[in-house]
Amino acid sequence: MFLALLSYIGIIIGFIFLTLAIAAGLYYLSELVEEHSRFTKRLLEKLIYCIIATHVLLLVFDHFPFWLTLFSIGTQVVYYQNLKQFPFIQLSSGVFISSCVLVLLNHYFWFQHFSRPSIPPPSLRSSPLYEPPSVFPSFSEVSSFFGICVWLVPFSLFVSLSAGDNVLPSTVESTNGFGSGMGDGERAGTATLRKGQGMAKVVIGKVQEGVAEVARVIGWGDDPRSGSGRIV
Numbered sequence: 001m002f003l004a005l006l007s008y009i010g011i012i013i014g015f016i017f018l019t020l021a022i023a024a025g026l027y028y029l030s031e032l033v034e035e036h037s038r039f040t041k042r043l044l045e046k047l048i049y050c051i052i053a054t055h056v057l058l059l060v061f062d063h064f065p066f067w068l069t070l071f072s073i074g075t076q077v078v079y080y081q082n083l084k085q086f087p088f089i090q091l092s093s094g095v096f097i098s099s100c101v102l103v104l105l106n107h108y109f110w111f112q113h114f115s116r117p118s119i120p121p122p123s124l125r126s127s128p129l130y131e132p133p134s135v136f137p138s139f140s141e142v143s144s145f146f147g148i149c150v151w152l153v154p155f156s157l158f159v160s161l162s163a164g165d166n167v168l169p170s171t172v173e174s175t176n177g178f179g180s181g182m183g184d185g186e187r188a189g190t191a192t193l194r195k196g197q198g199m200a201k202v203v204i205g206k207v208q209e210g211v212a213e214v215a216r217v218i219g220w221g222d223d224p225r226s227g228s229g230r231i232v
Contacts, residue, residue: 023207026159033087033160040160041086047156048076051149058149068109072149075102079153082161089161103154110150114142 033040052073058064079102081095089096114137137145 029159037087041083044083044086044153044156044160045080048080048153051153052076054149058145065113068113071109072106075099075106076153078102079157082157087161099154099157103150107146107150110146 055064055069055073055076059066059069078095078098082089082099
């Protein structure tokens with residue numbers, strides 16, 4: 001019995017360390033994006049093109065459903081619209097809200113497709129030329145499809161985009177009016193631009209503040225207002 005309790009404690013500790021590792025990775029990626037925004041934009045554009053091409057290949061060679069594939073390609077086109085003012089975005093804009101809705105719908109539709117394999121009508125199954133599928137997609141195939149074709153671009157945008165309400169004044173060297181030369185070494189003049197905090201950093205910062213506040217309330221940390229110390 002004590003061994004089972006110990007296993008639960010180990011799972012909880014492992015989950016906490018995994019969460020901290022993911023948060024640290026997201027924070028580091030946001031730092032890189034802020035320093036290399038032009039390269040990140042080009043990378044995201046090519047990534048969207050590659051995923052659209054992957055959908056077409058799956059449609060041709062693996063006979064994926066036509067309308068669902070077309071819907072997924074449409075979602076990639078909407079994601080691409082977020083790059084027009086990269087890396088800044090207004091959270092209340094129609095493009096951003098549409099992207100959030102489409103990523104949920106895209107996940108739901110593909111989940112329904114893989115959880116309910118299509119069964120041909122009896123007239124087709126009775127044909128002597130009909131060959132039933134011998135192998136259904138494995139877990140690794142389905143998870144890889146979701147990770148690359150469904151989640152990769154929205155996750156990359158989440159890490160890369162900066163909320164319009166979280167921008168700071170900054171003087172950087174740029175070749176245009178939106179700071180696309182940040183971090184690429186090109187020196188074509190000096191301009192006062194907006195340097196934003198990535199949404200991933202904002203979310204992590206809010207969570208950190210919440211955890212610190214909870215620790216202060218339950219007495220695990222010092223009250224910053226008292227000047228006696230900081231919450232660890």
